[in-house]
Amino acid sequence: MSLKYKLPPGYEIREIPDAEFWDLWTRPAKKIFNDVSMFYRNAEVFTKQELAQQTKLRKEFPKTFKLNLGLYYKNKFVGWSWGFQEQATVYYMCNSAILPTHRKKGLYTCLMKEMINQAVKQGFTTIYSRHIMTNNDVIIPKLKYGFKITGFELNERFGTMVLLSYFKSKTQNDILDFRSGFRKPSKKIKKVFDI
Numbered sequence: 001m002s003l004k005y006k007l008p009p010g011y012e013i014r015e016i017p018d019a020e021f022w023d024l025w026t027r028p029a030k031k032i033f034n035d036v037s038m039f040y041r042n043a044e045v046f047t048k049q050e051l052a053q054q055t056k057l058r059k060e061f062p063k064t065f066k067l068n069l070g071l072y073y074k075n076k077f078v079g080w081s082w083g084f085q086e087q088a089t090v091y092y093m094c095n096s097a098i099l100p101t102h103r104k105k106g107l108y109t110c111l112m113k114e115m116i117n118q119a120v121k122q123g124f125t126t127i128y129s130r131h132i133m134t135n136n137d138v139i140i141p142k143l144k145y146g147f148k149i150t151g152f153e154l155n156e157r158f159g160t161m162v163l164l165s166y167f168k169s170k171t172q173n174d175i176l177d178f179r180s181g182f183r184k185p186s187k188k189i190k191k192v193f194d195i
Contacts, residue, residue: 005113008105011078013114014070021068025080028099065091067118071098071111078102081111083119083129091119093129096138109141116145120168128165132158139164148176 007013016024046054064085071079081096093115098107119127130153131138142164143149151163167173175192177183185195 005106005110007107007110010074011107011110012072013111014072015118016068016070018066018068021070021080021082024070024077025068025082025095025097028077029080029095029097065122067115069111069114069118071102071107073102079107079111081115083115085122085124089123089125091122091124091127093127103137108138109145112141112145116166125168125172126165127168128163130155130158130161130163133160133162142166146173148173150176 066082066084068082069080070077071081079096079098079102081093083091083093083095086092093112096108096111096115098111116127128150129142129147133152139162145166147164147166149162150165153161153163155161165176167176171188171192174183174186174189178185178189185193189195
């Protein structure tokens with residue numbers, strides 16, 4: 001798959017440091033996600049002491065690769081995508097959104113491709129994400145790009161979700177197709193598994 005993409009005129013994608021990014025995306029995210037979902041915030045569930053312990057755990061967690069991308073239209077922040085390293089070679093695309101007036105222009109696909117491009121450059125071999133099962137505006141572009149459904153999850157915060165995974169290696173993709181029963185094992189897979 002080609003990682004090249006072309007943004008419509010007036011749009012650009014910028015990498016944003018954590019200190020700036022959180023203030024940019026959390027305000028519009030509250031509006032976007034509160035309007036359509038029944039998510040809960042940690043502060044509504046956990047005590048102040050538990051929240052403090054969670055903050056401490058996050059600070060003590062080993063340093064990992066993170067990426068915050070902002071989408072701008074004529075220098076105005078109109079969308080985002082962010083994620084982080086979850087395992088040594090696994091990158092988690094955690095959250096993305098485009099403000100409603102900028103949707104249906106292929107912008108999510110551009111953000112997704114830039115995120116994948118950056119993660120692949122870092123050396124990640126598996127990139128995955130979780131989505132509300134009916135979020136076709138995100139699921140369909142990812143499936144078209146080469147993500148595969150690798151699981152389902154009942155999540156206490158977000159409800160029923162689909163897990164999508166992108167494997168950089170053709171062999172990984174072929175193995176997934178074989179394990180799912182979609183394809184017979186190729187010569188390469190037979191060699192990998194000694195069958």
